[in-house]
Amino acid sequence: MASAALIYAHALMDIAGDKTEDFSASLKTVSEVLTQSRELKTFLNNKTIEKHIRKQTILLLFGESIERKLVNLLLLLTDKEHIASIGSIYHEFVRLANKKYNIINIDIITANMLSGETIRKIEEKYKKRYGARSVKSNVFVEPDILGGLIIKIGNTLIDSSLKSALDGLNKSITAESSISQGGKVWKRG
Numbered sequence: 001m002a003s004a005a006l007i008y009a010h011a012l013m014d015i016a017g018d019k020t021e022d023f024s025a026s027l028k029t030v031s032e033v034l035t036q037s038r039e040l041k042t043f044l045n046n047k048t049i050e051k052h053i054r055k056q057t058i059l060l061l062f063g064e065s066i067e068r069k070l071v072n073l074l075l076l077l078t079d080k081e082h083i084a085s086i087g088s089i090y091h092e093f094v095r096l097a098n099k100k101y102n103i104i105n106i107d108i109i110t111a112n113m114l115s116g117e118t119i120r121k122i123e124e125k126y127k128k129r130y131g132a133r134s135v136k137s138n139v140f141v142e143p144d145i146l147g148g149l150i151i152k153i154g155n156t157l158i159d160s161s162l163k164s165a166l167d168g169l170n171k172s173i174t175a176e177s178s179i180s181q182g183g184k185v186w187k188r189g
Helices: 002-036 038-045 051-062 068-079 083-100 116-130 162-180
Strands: 103-110 134-141 148-153 156-161
Touching: 002 038, 002 068, 002 083, 038 051, 038 083, 051 068, 068 083, 083 103, 103 116, 116 134, 116 148, 148 162, 156 162
Parallel strands: 103 134
Antiparallel strands: 103 148, 148 156
């Protein structure tokens, strides 16, 4: 369904025009509602329930609260039995919008909550480094990293955590100890 999600996302980008942020917010809401309610998800994906009843439910839930073009997409997805892919469509839409508007998303993982000022400085650093128009960040607190930061940008991982440094030091000491004792160092590969 990934390629179909991408096709729907491209179509939404064309339809959204200069209302990309509005479409993104509405699509996020719909995606969250449909993924968080197990009963609703089961109902809308139940092929034994007639399509017109499932479509009527969509109209009741979203008909007045989101853009009509998005409602039409939901109705089309119901017709095509693809309503379950709304989350994938949302993620593809956001990815395409970020690419179009030169926005990067970063995940900041830290042992303790960071101040707003520190987060802003990190965002500014990566905004400049990547030449982005803006940066959206998600901050996650994971005490296991002990200190420092881990930054994720797409497929890039920048690990400056204390845990990573200690693990590296431990490997180095273990390797040196093994070599100095004339032993062999085995690497799994």
